Amino acid sequence: MTLRDLINKLLGRETASANTARERLQLVLAHDRVDMSSLTTDLLDKMRKEILDVVAKYVEIDFEEVAVSLETEDRMTALVANLPIKRTLSGDIKFKKNDKNDKNVKGEKDTRK
Amino acid sequence: MSKNTRTILICSGKGGVGKTTLTANLGIALANSGASTAVLDADFGLRNLDLLLGLENRIIYTAQDVLDKNCRLEQALVRHKKEPNLALLPAGDPRMLDWMKPEDMKKISELLSEKFDFVLVDCPAGVEDGFKNALAACKEAIVVTNPELSAVRDADRVIGILNTSDIEPIQLVINRVRPNMMASQEMLSIEDVQGILSLPLLGIVLEDEQVIISTNRGEPLTLTDTLSPAKKCYLNVSERLTGKDVQIIDPKNEGKSLKDKFMRLMQTKIF
Structure with missing residues (x-):
């Protein structure tokens, strides 16, 4: 967790979009790679x-x-x-x-x- | 073949990530460093490399004409005015869409290998015939991607195909990097992209308005005197490609304002 994540969490804000991007990408690739x-x-x-x-x-x-x-x-x-x-x-x-x-x-x- | 020519496929899967711009700038940079370099536009359906190099009015013959024996290779090669070490060869004419076969591309690259130290092949987008043709002509590959979902996903498909061929090495260039967005974690980081694609990183290229301006003029950045972030990156990639031991440009060190420094502090890992 980074400093930014912590502040976001404390303020109840959404996490930065790069995290979302990373998670979505990992899921879609796990699917794609089994062709x-x-x-x-x-x-x-x-x-x-x-x-x-x-x-x-x-x-x-x-x-x-x-x-x-x-x-x-x-x-x-x-x-x-x-x-x-x-x-x-x-x-x-x-x-x-x-x-x-x-x-x-x-x-x-x-x-x- | 006496020469140890490096024939390098520049591919991405997705269109618009900067393959052609990278090809043009790397071509100039390599030629400028003294290596005789050919850039082959394998995207003959929608070719654009000529535009980026400012050579669009000088194309008379294509690689198709060479194979058909309508002309000699020397006649089809378009030498760059300002960088005579660089030559452009368009693979074909947009009007002859389904003419080329992988063997044809292989033949062209063999012909070029006799004359040049580097042959950069600008690959069409997609993973279909155009890509497979270009692939047949090459020994190594550079995969270009952007730090965004669709570009990384498509790059992964391409890497999957490259892994089943005997292309080696396959290296990664991450293009259109925005250090500020990475710092505020609103963009996939270099580590994210590299980790997901698990390829050795050849370099990164920073997002830069100068790229658009240089395209407008038909003069690749590496040919101009402007000191721009992207130019610095292209030169860095070129040096690393020729085996020079130089560090990859780190986006974390780009951006020197107080805001950038604060952003960097914010992405410090605390636990």
């Missing part, structure tokens, strides 16, 4: 395949039921993967086929490097 159009269906498919390949190294997945999608909420975009596991690769059946074990991979995706 959905840059992640084409092809790329999403490729990513889905690679994620499955990695997971399949460790557990057997029910490929019929797999769902990978991008969901946007409150200006944040998350990658949500639902990968029902049939069994671990050691061979022991740990879950029944229809007993889905949800696995959510969440994280902010930023198209910039």
Whole structure:
């Protein structure tokens, strides 16, 4: 907080407009930077395949039921993967086929490097 | 290619932030410092660089004519009368809007690279074909922005695209800075803009009425004897671009009146 902010606060005045500008800008950029159009269906498919390949190294997945999608909420975009596991690769059946074990991979995706 | 030419894209996304003015002034400043410099107006739909340099009556050929072999490169280059180290090349004619392709621009910049130390490419506004054409011609970039919401937002889009190309380095110039408004926190600060765009800052340019006057005359400020705030900034940017170790002009130190000093006191961080 700066001296000016303090005085404004004491006098019950609005804060300086640069603060408002900064906050509005940060919000709009958080939204802009996740450019959905840059992640084409092809790329999403490729990513889905690679994620499955990695997971399949460790557990057997029910490929019929797999769902990978991008969901946007409150200006944040998350990658949500639902990968029902049939069994671990050691061979022991740990879950029944229809007993889905949800696995959510969440994280902010930023198209910039 | 024997020369180590620096081909620099000057872009902004938003129009009217001062790309062309920066290109003209940097061009003159670089040429004046002894580097042979070409300014390429890639904005051929709405070209204006010729006006700012006062060369609008001397354009006969364009880069299109060079590529079409209607003329030699030397014939298309418009040498500046007062600064013979500087040459202007308009990319094309406004009447041929959808003619250029990225490969064409690349070819032009290669031709220019054989003759010049610096090639500054004045990029059209927007992020469409005109921008992508200009991008193809360049190795590094200067992103110009103003300390205001729309300009910073558009600059961010442009930076996003530049980051996916192999342009390097990408540097930032913040134009039309008003120290008084920054001091009273009614304008995004240099730190705000730089922090948000996270690019290395090449320099800032102060808001200055002299810029309008020099445009009216067709004489870039860096060519005139006037001691103006913006001229000082353009020279500073030019020096920093050539690798000289000089400090960026700090808007906090501009403005010496008692009011300015009081304003500065007011923005002291207390907690």
